[in-house]
Amino acid sequence: MEYAIETFSLTKIFSDWWGRDRVYAVDDLNLQIRYNEVFGLLGPNGSGKTTTLKMLLGLLYPTKGKTLCLGGDVANPKISARIGFMPEESYLYRYLNARETLDFYGRLFGLPSKLRKMRIEALLDMVGLKAVANRPIGTFSKGMARRIALAQALINDPDLLMLDEPTTGLDPIGTRQIKDLILHLAKRGKTVLLCSHLLADVEDVCDRIAILYGGKIQSEGKVKELLQQTNKKQIITDYISDTALDKIKQIVRDEQADCVITSPMDKLETFFIRTVTTAQQLSSPTSGAISTTKIGHFLAPQAHPENILDELVSTSVSPEVPSKPPTTKQVIPAETPEPKPDEQLLSKLTEQAGPPESKPVVGTKPVEPQVSRKEDVKKSILDSLTGHSSTQKAGGEQTDKPQAGDSGNA
Amino acid sequence: MRSIWAVATNTLKQAVRMKIAVVFIILLIVLLPAMGVSMTGDGTLKGRLQTFVSYGFSLTSFLLSLLTIVVSVYSLTSDIQQKQIYTVLTKPIRRFQLLLGKLLGIILLDVALLVLFSAVIYAIIIYTPKFYKASQAERAQLDNEFFTARAGLIPPEVDVKQEADDTYNKLEETGQLPPDVTDNKISRENYKKNLEQSIKLGKRAVAVGHELVWEFHNVKPLDPNQSFFIRFKYDVSVNPPNLQVFSNWFAGDDRQLKYGAKVQTPIYSFERKDLIRTFHEIEVPADCVAEDGYLAVGFFNALLNNTVVIFPPEDGLEVLYKADTFTANFIRAVFLILFRLIFLACLGILASTFLSFPVAVLFCLTIFFTGIISGFCLESFDYLSKNLSSIYSYTVRPIVQLLPQFDKFSPTKFLVPARLLSWSLLAKVAFSLICIKAVLLWLVALLIFSYKEIAKVIV
Ligand SMILES: Nc1ncnc2c1ncn2[C@@H]1O[C@H](COP(=O)(O)OP(=O)(O)OP(=O)(O)O)[C@@H](O)[C@H]1O
Ligand SMILES: [Mg+2]
Numbered sequence: 001m002e003y004a005i006e007t008f009s010l011t012k013i014f015s016d017w018w019g020r021d022r023v024y025a026v027d028d029l030n031l032q033i034r035y036n037e038v039f040g041l042l043g044p045n046g047s048g049k050t051t052t053l054k055m056l057l058g059l060l061y062p063t064k065g066k067t068l069c070l071g072g073d074v075a076n077p078k079i080s081a082r083i084g085f086m087p088e089e090s091y092l093y094r095y096l097n098a099r100e101t102l103d104f105y106g107r108l109f110g111l112p113s114k115l116r117k118m119r120i121e122a123l124l125d126m127v128g129l130k131a132v133a134n135r136p137i138g139t140f141s142k143g144m145a146r147r148i149a150l151a152q153a154l155i156n157d158p159d160l161l162m163l164d165e166p167t168t169g170l171d172p173i174g175t176r177q178i179k180d181l182i183l184h185l186a187k188r189g190k191t192v193l194l195c196s197h198l199l200a201d202v203e204d205v206c207d208r209i210a211i212l213y214g215g216k217i218q219s220e221g222k223v224k225e226l227l228q229q230t231n232k233k234q235i236i237t238d239y240i241s242d243t244a245l246d247k248i249k250q251i252v253r254d255e256q257a258d259c260v261i262t263s264p265m266d267k268l269e270t271f272f273i274r275t276v277t278t279a280q281q282l283s284s285p286t287s288g289a290i291s292t293t294k295i296g297h298f299l300a301p302q303a304h305p306e307n308i309l310d311e312l313v314s315t316s317v318s319p320e321v322p323s324k325p326p327t328t329k330q331v332i333p334a335e336t337p338e339p340k341p342d343e344q345l346l347s348k349l350t351e352q353a354g355p356p357e358s359k360p361v362v363g364t365k366p367v368e369p370q371v372s373r374k375e376d377v378k379k380s381i382l383d384s385l386t387g388h389s390s391t392q393k394a395g396g397e398q399t400d401k402p403q404a405g406d407s408g409n410a
Numbered sequence: 411m412r413s414i415w416a417v418a419t420n421t422l423k424q425a426v427r428m429k430i431a432v433v434f435i436i437l438l439i440v441l442l443p444a445m446g447v448s449m450t451g452d453g454t455l456k457g458r459l460q461t462f463v464s465y466g467f468s469l470t471s472f473l474l475s476l477l478t479i480v481v482s483v484y485s486l487t488s489d490i491q492q493k494q495i496y497t498v499l500t501k502p503i504r505r506f507q508l509l510l511g512k513l514l515g516i517i518l519l520d521v522a523l524l525v526l527f528s529a530v531i532y533a534i535i536i537y538t539p540k541f542y543k544a545s546q547a548e549r550a551q552l553d554n555e556f557f558t559a560r561a562g563l564i565p566p567e568v569d570v571k572q573e574a575d576d577t578y579n580k581l582e583e584t585g586q587l588p589p590d591v592t593d594n595k596i597s598r599e600n601y602k603k604n605l606e607q608s609i610k611l612g613k614r615a616v617a618v619g620h621e622l623v624w625e626f627h628n629v630k631p632l633d634p635n636q637s638f639f640i641r642f643k644y645d646v647s648v649n650p651p652n653l654q655v656f657s658n659w660f661a662g663d664d665r666q667l668k669y670g671a672k673v674q675t676p677i678y679s680f681e682r683k684d685l686i687r688t689f690h691e692i693e694v695p696a697d698c699v700a701e702d703g704y705l706a707v708g709f710f711n712a713l714l715n716n717t718v719v720i721f722p723p724e725d726g727l728e729v730l731y732k733a734d735t736f737t738a739n740f741i742r743a744v745f746l747i748l749f750r751l752i753f754l755a756c757l758g759i760l761a762s763t764f765l766s767f768p769v770a771v772l773f774c775l776t777i778f779f780t781g782i783i784s785g786f787c788l789e790s791f792d793y794l795s796k797n798l799s800s801i802y803s804y805t806v807r808p809i810v811q812l813l814p815q816f817d818k819f820s821p822t823k824f825l826v827p828a829r830l831l832s833w834s835l836l837a838k839v840a841f842s843l844i845c846i847k848a849v850l851l852w853l854v855a856l857l858i859f860s861y862k863e864i865a866k867v868i869v
Contacts, residue, residue: 057500059865077502085500091493093420095427107416108501136427152497 004070004160004191005033005056011064012051012215025051027215028065033193033208038186040202040223041195043212049195050088052212053164056193057085070160081109084158088165088195090149094138098129098148101137102155109156116155122297123151126177142169150178157298161185162193167201172272177295179205184295203227236264413503417511418518425481425519434477438527442466446534455544456552459535464822466531471747471821474523478751479774482516482758487767495864505860509759513852516755520748528744532737554637554693559739560730561830562641565624568613574606615647615720616711623664623708624727630703631696631731638699638731640692640707644684645720655719656712657682659692663700664708675700689725696731705729733830742831743821749843753814754778756848760855763862781814788813812847819843 007029014023026048033039041049054060056067058074072079092101099120106116124130127147137145146169153161161182167175182192182205196202202209203223210220219226235248245261252259425431445465451457486509489495498508539552578601581587590596616622631638644655662677676698684690699705707729711719721727757777761770780787791810819839824831 054496054865057496059496059499059863061863074500075504077504080500081502083500085497087493087496089493091496093424093494095424096420100423104416104420105497105501108413108498108503110412110502149497156501 002034003032003068004035004037005031005039005193006068007031007052007056007065008067009065010052010055010062010067012048012055012060013063024215026055026062029212029215029217031210031217033191035191036186036189038182038192038194038205038207040206040209041193041212042197042199042202042209044197047212048215049212050164051215053085053162053193053195056162057083081156082159084153084156084161086149086153086161086163086166088168090142090145092137092145092148092152095136097136098124098133098140101148102151105152106155111156119155119157119298122299123154126295126299127151127174143171143174146170147174154181154299158190160191160193162195164195165197166194167196167198171276172269173276175201176269176273181295181299184299188299413501414507414511414514417498417503417508418515421481421485421512421515422519424485425515428484430481430484431477431519431523434473435523435526438470438473439530441469442527442530443534445469446538454551455539455542455548456556458542459538459552459556460826462538463531463535463825466534467743467747467822467825468820470524470527470531471750474520474527474747474751475754475778477523478516478520478754479758479771479778481519482512482755483762483767483770483774485512485516486759486762487765487770490762490864491767493865499864506856509763509852509856509859513755513759516758517752520751520755524744524748524751528740528747532740554639556828557736558732558828559734559736559824559830560639560828561630561733561832563626563629563729563731564724565626565727568610570606570609570613573609574602577605577609578602610723611720614723614726615718616709617718618711618715619713621708621710622721623706626705626707626729628703629699629705629729629731630733631699632733632735634697634699636696636732637693638696638729640694641689641728641730642692642709643689643722643726644686645722645726646686646717647720648717650686650715650717653686654683655686655717656714657684657719658710658712660708660710661692661694662698662706663704664706665700665704691730699731733832736828739824739828739831742833742836743825745836746819746821746824746831746839749840750814750816753843753848753851756851756855760851760858763855763858777813778816781816783817784813784815785817788815812850814843814847 010026010029010031011024012026014025029048029052031039031052041052043049051060055062056069056074067074070079070082074080074083093104096104102120102123103116106120111119121130124133127150129144129147129151132140132144137148140148146166150163150166153163163178163182166178170178179201182194185192186205186207192205194202194206206223208220208222209226211218249259249261446462449458449461449465451459451461489498495508499505539549544552578587578598587601588596591598591601614622629638640659640661646655658679658681660677660679663675664677666674666677676695678694678698680692680694682690682692707727709719709721709727754774757774758770761773765773788810791807821831823829
């Protein structure tokens with residue numbers, strides 16, 4: 001039980017009806033994905049990523065070799081109850097509306113109706129489709145359907161999440177959200193297998209990647225180790241004077257090294273998110289998805305997520321709520337260096353949306369219940385977005401920027 | 411169980427929201443009342459209702475059969491084609507549960523529609539007589555011959571093989587066999603068969619001044635105060651004047667006479683004059699049936715006649731009695747349709763486990779139509795297999811036997827002549843059509859589907 005996913009010389013050969021025209025879609029693949037790992041499966045079109053996933057999920061049978069998911073066979077309902085799967089296209093029932101779709105999948109998991117309803121609302125909130133939840137999926141745009149497909153994969157709070165090109169068709173905010181979600185899930189000890197050829201996405205979230213070509217692994221390893229250029233260094237500073245710059249240049253020259261100095265560019269992603277959130281704040285009408293960076297509260301990283309789930313289902317929530325902040329306070333400084341006060345607020349708010357007993361807690365804050373809460377959420381989104389991108393990128397961009405600078409240099 | 415139910419309700423929603431069912435519903439809701447008004451039959455009230463029942467039931471069962479085939483095939487093939495099945499089967503649901511859920515959904519749909527339409531038909535049947543003027547006699551006829559469920563008893567076929575053998579042996583001993591047989595121009599077997607035939611005919615023929623008595627057991631009229639009917643048809647050796655036969659009939663428990671005891675149940679007798687080669691019914695009060703269900707019916711070929719009277723085999727003589735109410739019979743007839751639909755649903759699911767939508771529909775329709783003419787199919791196959799090798803009769807014949815026999819158990823066959831469709835017959839149909847044939851289909855479907863590579867694309 002060391003690995004969440006393990007394949008043993010997995011091979012899939014497609015042949016036509018006569019047994020001719022053999023395609024080696026997957027060729028002698030040995031994958032080992034540890035628990036609590038975010039694993040990226042990369043590769044050009046037709047390299048066998050989807051085929052591998054289908055074999056892992058029992059939708060295709062291997063020509064040779066075998067697979068283990070969570071230490072067992074996926075045909076076993078006990079195993080598949082812990083797996084979430086988002087296919088490469090959103091295969092959903094066109095005649096069901098968004099809420100019914102999630103309800104259907106929730107019932108396939110045998111979730112009790114109370115828990116199901118709560119999760120559905122949380123997920124709809126998270127993917128920003130609450131306003132259109134009663135429209136049939138057939139009328140959804142590609143990205144909106146994609147969001148439901150994502151929500152569908154998360155309804156059972158899976159231990160192992162398999163995402164096949166999750167970000168295709170999604171707007172940048174959705175993409176950002178999926179990436180955040182993956183990080184959150186990883187923080188909660190979940191395992192994620194991500195197939196994609198959008199390298200930026202993979203790079204941001206994956207611990208380990210494998211690059212497939214022709215059904216074979218061409219290269220595999222930790223992202224940091226694969227990408228770090230140990231012979232180059234990057235310094236990021238706040239605004240400093242030209243004289244200071246000159247001094248730095250001098251120092252570098254003394255080391256017999258080259259040096260380029262530029263102002264870092266904002267990522268287009270950051271810019272886009274800022275623009276859309278501004279528009280949302282001005283409440284321009286949209287019939288599409290409302291962009292949020294919320295994570296469904298039952299998926300959000302917490303100290304004891306399982307207990308919280310139970311607490312949420314049980315009706316006696318009000319005595320529990322005041323006791324929560326201490327636990328989160330204890331954990332957050334220990335595990336995550338950057339403080340996220342907005343998210344705490346956010347998850348608290350979504351929690352309160354469920355049970356009606358939450359009023360006394362609201363009373364302690366200057367926030368008014370129904371109408372103004374929405375605004376408050378939005379504000380906190382904005383805060384978290386801007387706060388997020390500055391604090392988180394500080395860590396991420398250190399590995400990010402050198403390449404940009406280098407390519408400019410070369 | 412929960413997941414089966416989830417799939418079932420989803421299947422129902424699909425059928426409703428994709429408006430597959432709507433077309434059929436509208437068609438029937440419009441057609442049924444229209445038929446109720448426009449169909450007149452032979453002009454009598456009874457004829458009108460009989461025509462309506464016949465067409466109404468046939469149409470309903472035909473359209474629902476088509477609907478069931480289309481929905482059951484579409485439900486699974488579209489899941490596979492549009493790949494929703496990827497997201498469904500990766501959830502904790504076993505494959506047999508998915509199929510079971512689909513089947514359950516379709517059956518629920520069928521039950522709902524069947525209840526709706528049979529209620530419409532029933533209401534029309536019940537209310538039609540109230541809107542039409544009819545004579546007292548016509549209404550009585552309606553009550554006796556339509557709004558009832560009559561059981562029919564046919565005198566049991568007598569086994570005359572022994573008798574034929576005896577006759578043959580006697581002829582052989584006395585050397586009276588015809589020369590054709592002794593010369594082997596006619597095989598002994600055939601001659602024996604001819605002998606049997608003629609003995610059988612003799613048992614149904616009555617010479618002038620003679621009497622023929624049939625004994626029936628297990629006659630169980632619903633209400634002893636009502637009547638039962640002796641239904642008969644004459645054949646003759648020589649055409650009588652005016653094509654009419656004079657007769658004396660009697661009905662009752664003739665055992666009382668034999669033992670010389672006091673008569674406890676009445677014995678009725680009727681003097682009649684009837685046209686030959688047409689059906690006639692004699693109404694007899696049911697209190698003459700003995701306690702233990704025994705009834706004797708006697709026919710006396712009156713001396714006025716000039717001909718031997720023959721009762722043709724099968725429908726020459728029958729005792730009809732009211733065994734149940736029309737409503738109960740109607741409900742059982744609806745069940746008959748439901749069984750048919752369940753069978754078709756299983757068939758549709760089986761077909762869609764390995765065929766694409768159009769091919770699967772075609773496949774099911776073929777089976778459905780051969781089921782409708784199964785009598786013909788079985789006969790022709792029997793005829794063929796007589797002339798072919800035993801290999802043939804051991805391979806093709808059992809498969810042909812597995813075909814559903816929709817025509818043999820068509821509900822109109824019972825409702826139009828107001829024949830009793832007994833629970834035991836219903837159970838028999840359920841057993842053969844569902845417990846054997848449908849379950850067999852179901853198992854094959856399960857076998858195919860369990861081993862199917864779902865994501866394998868077949869172009
Ligand atoms: N059902 C099938 N029958 C025949 N060949 C198939 C089938 N499914 C996939 N293939 C072949 O297997 C190879 C791998 O396909 P796969 O879908 O796994 O690629 P992928 O890595 O997911 O590509 P993409 O990035 O486009 O999604 C391709 O060459 C494809 O043509
Ligand atoms: Mg793919």
